[in-house]
Amino acid sequence: MLSSPVWRGSPALAFRAGLLVGGTITAAVLLVVGSLLRAPIPEPARWAVVALTLVTVALKETGVLRFTLPENRRLVPESVFRLGRLLGPFQFGVEMGTGVRTYLPSGLPYVAAMSVLLTAPWTGAVWAGIGFGLGRALMTTASLSFPGDWHERWTRFRTRLALLMAAGFLASLLGAAWPVFSG
Amino acid sequence: MFWHPLVLASLLATAALGGAAFVPWLFLGATAGFATSGST
Numbered sequence: 001m002l003s004s005p006v007w008r009g010s011p012a013l014a015f016r017a018g019l020l021v022g023g024t025i026t027a028a029v030l031l032v033v034g035s036l037l038r039a040p041i042p043e044p045a046r047w048a049v050v051a052l053t054l055v056t057v058a059l060k061e062t063g064v065l066r067f068t069l070p071e072n073r074r075l076v077p078e079s080v081f082r083l084g085r086l087l088g089p090f091q092f093g094v095e096m097g098t099g100v101r102t103y104l105p106s107g108l109p110y111v112a113a114m115s116v117l118l119t120a121p122w123t124g125a126v127w128a129g130i131g132f133g134l135g136r137a138l139m140t141t142a143s144l145s146f147p148g149d150w151h152e153r154w155t156r157f158r159t160r161l162a163l164l165m166a167a168g169f170l171a172s173l174l175g176a177a178w179p180v181f182s183g
Numbered sequence: 184m185f186w187h188p189l190v191l192a193s194l195l196a197t198a199a200l201g202g203a204a205f206v207p208w209l210f211l212g213a214t215a216g217f218a219t220s221g222s223t
Binding site for chain 1: 186187188189191192195197198199202203204205207208209210211213214215217219221
């Protein structure tokens with residue numbers, strides 16, 4: 001669907017804006033819910049839960065553990081496009097950007113969500129939401145700009161891609177935790 | 184070939200390694216978001 005000529009110009013920009021908004025919405029919800037959950041739990045214990053989530057997801061991704069993470073296993077309905085040339089792609093972007101309205105073929109968003117839920121300051125939550133939208137927007141931009149089947153390439157190199165993203169994610173998580181444990 | 188998934192993933196991971204000390208939450212979200220690219 002994203003390879004269609006419809007996804008160029010202003011509709012593509014509206015879609016990307018929607019991705020950023022969607023990511024920020026999810027981060028805001030996690031922050032609000034998290035502010036209630038955090039109160040009785042000391043910060044080191046909250047980071048321990050994040051670390052446990054990371055290890056559990058890593059074991060699942062490597063096939064050591066077998067279980068299913070909660071996931072909305074369907075595509076965003078095409079009915080969103082009834083809203084028009086710009087609002088349709090925008091809503092599509094918002095729904096994809098939230099990360100809860102369609103497939104999530106990686107475990108990293110679950111660890112990110114747990115991190116925001118239990119540990120992020122409000123600025124960190126906003127950055128994480130924007131970053132999530134930017135990450136998904138990067139895929140859109142790349143798949144539209146790549147002279148070939150971008151998703152086939154993704155599938156072909158998925159193991160190396162997963163390792164690269166895991167390395168970047170782990171460095172970022174350590175960077176987020178560093179101020180807590182270094183002081 | 185700038186838009187090749189491996190090139191972008193390498194650049195993003197490198198940026199995350201360098202930027203984790205400054206804007207860790209941004210890169211935490213970005214790497215998690217880009218990792219879901221197989222979904223569409």
